[in-house]
Amino acid sequence: xxxKSLTIFLSxxxxxxxINFSHAQTQEPDEEVVQxxxxxxxxxxEERVTSLQEENKKRGWSGTIIKSDNIGFEIENPSSDTTRxxxxxxxxxxxxxxxxxxxxxxxxxxxxxxxxxxLNGENILVGKRVLVIGExxxxxxxxxxxxxxSDKSINEKIITVVSNKDKDIILQLTINSKSLIETLDEDExxxxxxxxxxxxxxxxxxxxxxxxxxxxxxxxxxxxxPQATPTLAEED
Amino acid sequence: xxxxxxxTILVIMKKEVLLAIIIxxxxxxxxxxxxxxxxxxSFITGNEKQTTIADAVSPAPTSTITPTPESDLTISxxxxxxxSIIETSSVELTGKTSPLSTVVxxxxxxxxxxxxxxxxxxxxxxxxxxxxxxxxxxAYDSKxxxxxxxxxxTYTTADI
Numbered sequence: 001x002x003x004k005s006l007t008i009f010l011s012x013x014x015x016x017x018x019i020n021f022s023h024a025q026t027q028e029p030d031e032e033v034v035q036x037x038x039x040x041x042x043x044x045x046e047e048r049v050t051s052l053q054e055e056n057k058k059r060g061w062s063g064t065i066i067k068s069d070n071i072g073f074e075i076e077n078p079s080s081d082t083t084r085x086x087x088x089x090x091x092x093x094x095x096x097x098x099x100x101x102x103x104x105x106x107x108x109x110x111x112x113x114x115x116x117x118x119l120n121g122e123n124i125l126v127g128k129r130v131l132v133i134g135e136x137x138x139x140x141x142x143x144x145x146x147x148x149x150s151d152k153s154i155n156e157k158i159i160t161v162v163s164n165k166d167k168d169i170i171l172q173l174t175i176n177s178k179s180l181i182e183t184l185d186e187d188e189x190x191x192x193x194x195x196x197x198x199x200x201x202x203x204x205x206x207x208x209x210x211x212x213x214x215x216x217x218x219x220x221x222x223x224x225x226p227q228a229t230p231t232l233a234e235e236d
Numbered sequence: 237x238x239x240x241x242x243x244t245i246l247v248i249m250k251k252e253v254l255l256a257i258i259i260x261x262x263x264x265x266x267x268x269x270x271x272x273x274x275x276x277x278s279f280i281t282g283n284e285k286q287t288t289i290a291d292a293v294s295p296a297p298t299s300t301i302t303p304t305p306e307s308d309l310t311i312s313x314x315x316x317x318x319x320s321i322i323e324t325s326s327v328e329l330t331g332k333t334s335p336l337s338t339v340v341x342x343x344x345x346x347x348x349x350x351x352x353x354x355x356x357x358x359x360x361x362x363x364x365x366x367x368x369x370x371x372x373x374x375a376y377d378s379k380x381x382x383x384x385x386x387x388x389x390t391y392t393t394a395d396i
Binding site for chain 2: 017
């Protein structure tokens with residue numbers, strides 16, 4: 001009897017396990033699908049990471065060629081006082097100022113170029129596109145300023161702004177039709193509404209003859225009266 | 237007697253069989269639970285692995301340009317990176333300076349004046365011209381101290 005019970009017990013156990021394992025076997029593809037999805041996600045993630053890294057390594061360098069050979073050149077950027085290497089190959093587009101295609105040999109010492117490409121691990125730019133650009137002798141003549149409006153002319157649209165940092169720095173600025181005067185909330189302000197003592201930030205153009213306000217923001221309504229208030233505008 | 241004994245034996249036999257079946261099923265369940273637990277554990281481990289990959293996607297620390305300040309005032313450009321190539325005609329410029337400072341941005345054909353936020357953050361859209369763009373960014377505190385940095389960007393629609 002005991003033997004029979006044992007047989008039944010073992011048979012039941014085996015039957016139960018075989019049913020469950022066979023069920024688990026049929027679920028095996030689900031695991032495979034999960035694995036496959038996981039791998040696909042991982043692949044996409046890796047591709048995106050690579051793409052982002054490449055995007056981040058896209059660089060544009062400008063400078064004057066100081067050394068050149070058939071595989072690349074060295075440029076010097078006067079503003080940053082650095083020399084850097086650019087590699088080129090036959091696939092690199094080299095474009096002249098007149099939009100003509102050039103050869104590597106045309107990139108001679110002294111030419112000013114803008115090289116675009118990717119940074120390699122050695123911080124060398126692998127050039128994909130090189131533009132020969134003309135010498136730009138024009139200096140930027142727009143400057144920022146920050147101070148307090150100390151005076152304004154009634155006859156002409158001329159304002160006087162005193163630097164908050166150094167009261168000896170006084171700017172006489174012309175307001176013309178190009179000038180945009182606004183509050184920080186971008187509400188336009190008329191010249192007539194300008195009040196002495198107003199704190200302002202501005203960008204002006206420095207022509208030889210005059211300094212013209214291009215953009216000016218009224219920062220607040222505080223009456224921080226400047227200490228130095230020479231009324232040069234009034235003298236005009 | 238025979239008639240009375242047989243059902244008793246049958247009942248005993250049935251009880252034993254029933255007990256054997258119940259024990260068999262219980263053991264089977266325990267074994268299956270163990271198997272499921274292991275597979276669940278491996279699935280969770282897999283998820284942890286995915287988290288690691290997800291971490292890899294998170295953007296790399298943005299480069300900053302921090303000039304030597306003349307005062308406590310500092311300025312750093314969080315994006316875009318200096319000397320980046322931009323493929324759109326305007327770019328979202330974000331940076332950080334001292335709280336509530338005035339920031340003046342002079343781009344090639346654009347001037348922007350704004351105030352930084354309570355944490356010193358600032359953000360604006362800057363129009364670009366084709367080729368090299370040198371963008372001057374100056375921050376002023378209320379006392380008029382200033383700090384300046386330049387950002388060079390190249391705008392091109394050509395495939396690089």
